[in-house]
Amino acid sequence: MSETKTAAMFSGEKSNGLVLVVDDEPDVRKVVRMTLEKAGYDVIEAEDGEKAIEAIKKDENPLLLDVAIMDIRMPKVNGVEAIAWFQQQFPRVPIIVLTGFPDVEMATSFLKHGVVDYLVKPVEAEKLKAAVAKAMEQREIHRL
């Protein structure tokens, strides 16, 4: 995870929080990173559920993680499984689903299972930032 630390972490600026982005598409991760870094967040990336779990496991302090943004359709460990693992291991880390599936049933099912937001790509930068800000608030409540 250390190699993915971002400019904000090194420059000593105060970060608005640490967000994990899990998506198998590099350009999608790049857009999310760009959008969130502009809003003052630090971003780490993983290309599938398996890598995300690995990344969190090997980090010295996984509790630093504030929000996870998760794709659904990924090779190896898919989003559904990764989300289940995250919710079990880090129940206080809010999860946002960011997927290409415009599926109401799937969205309802995820929201019922405690996912804080279900965003369908393409999502505007403002909407993504708003969703992350809302998730951060929830994270803060859990910290209290």
Add this chain to the structure above:
Amino acid sequence: MNNHAAIRLVILGGGKGGTALLELFSHLSGVTVVGLADINPAAPAVSYAEQLHIPFFSDPIEAIRQPGIDLIINVTNDPALDHLIQEYKHPETEVLSGAASKLLWQLVQQEAQTQVQLLQAEKLASMGTFAAGIAHDINNPLYVIQGFAENILEETNLDVIHEQAKSILDAAKRIQAICLNITQYARASVAIDATPVELHTKIEEALKIARYATTLQDLTIVRNYNGPLEIMAKPQEILQVFVNLLTNAIQAMNGRGTLTITTWKEKQWAKVAIRDTGCGIPPEHLDKIFEPFFTTKPPGIGTGLGLHNVRWIVKKYFGHITVDSQVGKGTTFTLEFPLIGTH
């Protein structure tokens, strides 16, 4: 004539009528075409008959005199031929010509049209299965386009603008390729006649479409290709065969498992085996799966026509399809088509 024995017949006339009859009879188990005759060796049905291993006679009399024939069908529209038939045929051989063969010709045309419409209807109905997968694959690059475009509006660094514009173009090209695959599959067959079709090309095209059939996806695809394998067929119909079989395989595995596609040449046959590690087909369903309207999928998911159409197309090109399945372990469909120029 024995009721259980196949009707043995010869067709006189290698034009449209003869071609359509050959095609129809290839689906009927109770009919054996003993020969096709036309004085013109370049008539359309001649190469078709050759491909199907049906003997061709350039001399109609020779065809008429073939032993053990139940029926002669004259679709030449040539009254002179009727005299030759009466003169040379075996006494017990029946003849279909004149108005009766015109009526048959019209029924055959109607049947062919109905089948083509059925193939297209099933294909379009199955598109619903792919809708979510297609939307997903378009929405991803669309997000990349939107995200970078939003950034470029505020970006001042020309290098970054340049790099992101390139990513936008790549994403647009991906969407273009998806739309091309889908429209190519969805449109009705444009080819009027069979043309040489390379099977691996169609398998690869079909894989791209069949992958849309599942939401979650962790497929290992093993390709044991031995080729090239060229057959005579309408490319669209062969694509439909593979899309149907691969979609079934992927759905049977619920998007997770190993799909093994093996191809090989065996004597004059092009062979393809499609093996999945899915749920398998219960033995009591095995002999029903090719029947029309048999489905175990929920309403709105399956039409019950997929495998029926697969077998119809395979038989049309004088191929065969077999299935081998074990519940809980998986299913293998094996296809064979006659190779071009091996008879």
